[in-house]
Amino acid sequence: MRSVLVEDGQLPPKIRDVLKSISVRGNPWNIGQEKRSEWAQGLNVKGIADAEILYYVGCTPAFDPRLQKVAMCLATALTKGGVNFGILGNDEVCCGNEIRRMGDIWSFDALKEMNLEMFKQFPIKQIITTSPHCYNTFKNEYPELSVDIKHYTQVVHELIKKKKLKFTKTLEKTVTYHDPCFLGRQNQIFDEPRAILKSIPGLRFVEMDRARERSLCCEGGGGRMWIEAHEAKERTATIRVQDALDHGAEILATACPFCILTLEDAVKSSGFEDRIKICDIMELVNQVME
Numbered sequence: 001m002r003s004v005l006v007e008d009g010q011l012p013p014k015i016r017d018v019l020k021s022i023s024v025r026g027n028p029w030n031i032g033q034e035k036r037s038e039w040a041q042g043l044n045v046k047g048i049a050d051a052e053i054l055y056y057v058g059c060t061p062a063f064d065p066r067l068q069k070v071a072m073c074l075a076t077a078l079t080k081g082g083v084n085f086g087i088l089g090n091d092e093v094c095c096g097n098e099i100r101r102m103g104d105i106w107s108f109d110a111l112k113e114m115n116l117e118m119f120k121q122f123p124i125k126q127i128i129t130t131s132p133h134c135y136n137t138f139k140n141e142y143p144e145l146s147v148d149i150k151h152y153t154q155v156v157h158e159l160i161k162k163k164k165l166k167f168t169k170t171l172e173k174t175v176t177y178h179d180p181c182f183l184g185r186q187n188q189i190f191d192e193p194r195a196i197l198k199s200i201p202g203l204r205f206v207e208m209d210r211a212r213e214r215s216l217c218c219e220g221g222g223g224r225m226w227i228e229a230h231e232a233k234e235r236t237a238t239i240r241v242q243d244a245l246d247h248g249a250e251i252l253a254t255a256c257p258f259c260i261l262t263l264e265d266a267v268k269s270s271g272f273e274d275r276i277k278i279c280d281i282m283e284l285v286n287q288v289m290e
Contacts, residue, residue, distance in 0.1 A: 022111070037062070048088055056130075077282060096141075128150050135151040151255070217236055218258065255282075
C-alpha cells in the first residue's frame, strides 16, 4: 500500500523529503556525505581496505550527534577487543531499510545494488552493524550478500566471553532492557544484550513484564522517526518509559538508534529527565571498560 502511495506521489511532505534525501545524499538526514565519517575523528579507525571486518556504522549513528557517541563507544570497544575492523568512511550509503519500509522499493533496489558493488571491492569476511534495522536488511533482504552479518551485541558479547574486554569500574545502577523489534522479534537476538548488561560490575538488572517476544515497539521505525509527536496520539515510547519506571529502573538500556531517539523524546516530553536515563548498551560498557 505504501509503494502505491509513493508511485502516486501521495506522501506527507516530511516523508517525501526523507526519501529525496536518501536518493540524493545517501542518508535520510539531509546532511552532506562529506560529513559521514566526522564521528570517527581522533579514534584512528582504519578504512575497510586495511581490514577484513566492516563496521557498517549506519546513517543515524554517523550523523546524529546523540548517536555518534554510540558509534564512538563501539569503535573504541572493538579496538580494545582486538577486532580487525574498518569503515567505509564517506563512501558509506544508506542500507535502504527505511526507504523500503516507507514504500520506495525502487530506490531500495538501487541502494542495494550500490552497496553490493561497493562490498565486492574489498575482502570483507564479516559486517558488524550498529542498528538492528541495518542488520535485518543485510541479513534478510540482501540475499546476494554472502558474508557473515552480526549485530554489535553479538560481537561484544563474544569479546566479553573471551575476556578480550575487561571491566575495571562499577556501575551501581538499576537497569532494564528494551528489546528493539528488529533485533528481538524479527531476528531472535534476546540473550546477548542481556548477557552484556549482566556482566557489568555493580549493575542490577531488572526485566520488564513486556520483554523478549512480548516487547512493546517504540514506534520509531518504518518512517515514524520523521513524524512529529504532535501529529500522532500517545506514542508507545511513552508507555515503554513508564514500564521501566514501574519496575524501578534508573536506566532504560537498548541497542537501536531509533529506539534511543524515540525513548529519549518520550522522557523529555513526559518530564522524567530526573527519574530515568536512556542509554545504548555500548555507553554503559564504555563507562566500566578498562
